[in-house]
Amino acid sequence: MKLADRHIVVTGGGTGVGAETARTFSEAGATVTIMGRSEAPLQAQGLPYQLCDVTDAGAVAEAFDAARAENGPVTIAVANAGAAESVPFAKMTADQMQRMLAVNLIGVSNVWQAALPDMKSAGSGRMIAIASSAGLKGYPYVAAYCAAKHGVVGLTRALSLELASTGITVNAICPGFVESPMLERSVANIVQKTGMTEEQARASLCSGNPQKRFIQTDEVAGTALWLCSDAARSVNGHALSVSGGEI
Numbered sequence: 702m703k704l705a706d707r708h709i710v711v712t713g714g715g716t717g718v719g720a721e722t723a724r725t726f727s728e729a730g731a732t733v734t735i736m737g738r739s740e741a742p743l744q745a746q747g748l749p750y751q752l753c754d755v756t757d758a759g760a761v762a763e764a765f766d767a768a769r770a771e772n773g774p775v776t777i778a779v780a781n782a783g784a785a786e787s788v789p790f791a792k793m794t795a796d797q798m799q800r801m802l803a804v805n806l807i808g809v810s811n812v813w814q815a816a817l818p819d820m821k822s823a824g825s826g827r828m829i830a831i832a833s834s835a836g837l838k839g840y841p842y843v844a845a846y847c848a849a850k851h852g853v854v855g856l857t858r859a860l861s862l863e864l865a866s867t868g869i870t871v872n873a874i875c876p877g878f879v880e881s882p883m884l885e886r887s888v889a890n891i892v893q894k895t896g897m898t899e900e901q902a903r904a905s906l907c908s909g910n911p912q913k914r915f916i917q918t919d920e921v922a923g924t925a926l927w928l929c930s931d932a933a934r935s936v937n938g939h940a941l942s943v944s945g946g947e948i
Contacts, residue, residue, distance in 0.1 A: 704731040704929070708772045710765065711735050712755050712812055713782030715742030717881035718831055721918035722779055722925050723748055729926060734768040734775075737782065755782045755808030758815075765815040776823060777929055778816035780809040781831040785846045785883060787890055798845045805849035810856060813871075825868040827929045830857055831921065832873040837940060837948045850875075854940045861938030870937040874924050877944035878906050880915040912945035 709726050713719035714735025723746060727733045736753040737743050743750035749771060753764035769775060783805045786797055809830045820826025835843065836850030854873055861871040878884055884906070891902035907915050924943055927933055942948035 704729045707731040707776045707929070708768075708774060709733050709777035709779065709929075710768055710775050710812070710816065711779045711781055712753070712808070713737055713831075714748070714750065715739060715746065717883060718876075718879060718918050718921045719779075719781040720746055722781065722831075722922040725919070725922040725926055726777075726929075731777070732772045734772055736764055736768075755780070755811055756803040758811045761811040761815045769819065774819035774823060775816045776820065776825070777827045777829070778812055778820075779829045779831065779925055780812040782808050782812075783831065783833075783883075785843055785887065787842045787887070788845075789842055790844045793845060798848070801845035801849045802852070805846065806852040806856070809853050813860065817869075820869045821867060823868075826870075828860070828864075828869065828871040829925050829928055830873040831925075832857075832875045832940065834875050834877045834942060834944045834948050836873065836875050837942060857940060858938045865937060870928070870934065872928050872936060872938065873940045874921055874928075875940050875942050875944070875948065876916045876921050877910050877947050878915050879921060880917055884915065910945040910947050914945065916943055916945065 709731050711719050711723045714723045715737040723733045723735045733748050735743055735746055735748050735750045738754050751764040751767050754760050813828050830853050832853040833850045835847045836854040839847050857871050857873040888899055888902045891897055892899055907913060920943055
């Protein structure tokens with residue numbers, strides 16, 4: 702896989718899947734810029750970074766301009782930044798719905814729009830969203846998150862057709878529960894609200910995976926790397942389930 706001339710931007714690059722994806726592409730020879738809202742975890746990765754809130758289109762555009770000035774045109778954009786809030790639908794507020802849509806869906810759109818001019822100029826590129834199995838099925842108590850991730854899958858399918866003749870592919874990766882800081886927050890939330898032990902909470906979350914385990918960050922990063930290879934040049938508009946057979 703020839704990545705020496707590729708510049709990849711990974712949002713949410715300070716921890717979890719984003720950090721693993723950034724390391725994977727860097728080790729494969731790509732130039733990597735990571736973006737996120739908190740400076741300390743970005744600095745810890747030892748890679749070029751830009752502070753950026755993906756829900757702010759202007760801030761995203763500025764961050765991409767800075768990344769472009771430092772490392773050249775962007776050829777791969779991995780929209781990974783996301784968040785999940787758990788609440789029964791009857792108690793969910795409009796603000797909670799808006800927050801989930803803003804970071805998980807609008808954030809992807811902002812990132813892809815910022816990356817698109819470079820890819821169109823080059824006549825090639827890869828746009829990847831780290832969505833979720835929640836974009837392919839429903840889960841209780843995270844209706845807003847599911848709605849946003851379903852939106853990401855719809856955006857992926859629509860944009861892939863719009864750009865199909867340009868040399869740019871657009872795909873989403875839909876992992877199940879990933880061993881990550883987001884998972885730890887979910888476990889803590891279950892423990893607090895239900896009285897389960899941590900072990901019980903973790904077991905309840907992985908029970909839907911036929912392999913009875915959590916997805917690892919390197920599995921998601923490896924899928925992203927493959928999508929950027931020549932072997933995946935015809936893979937376009939897909940929502941790839943990385944869930945042990947759950948989807």
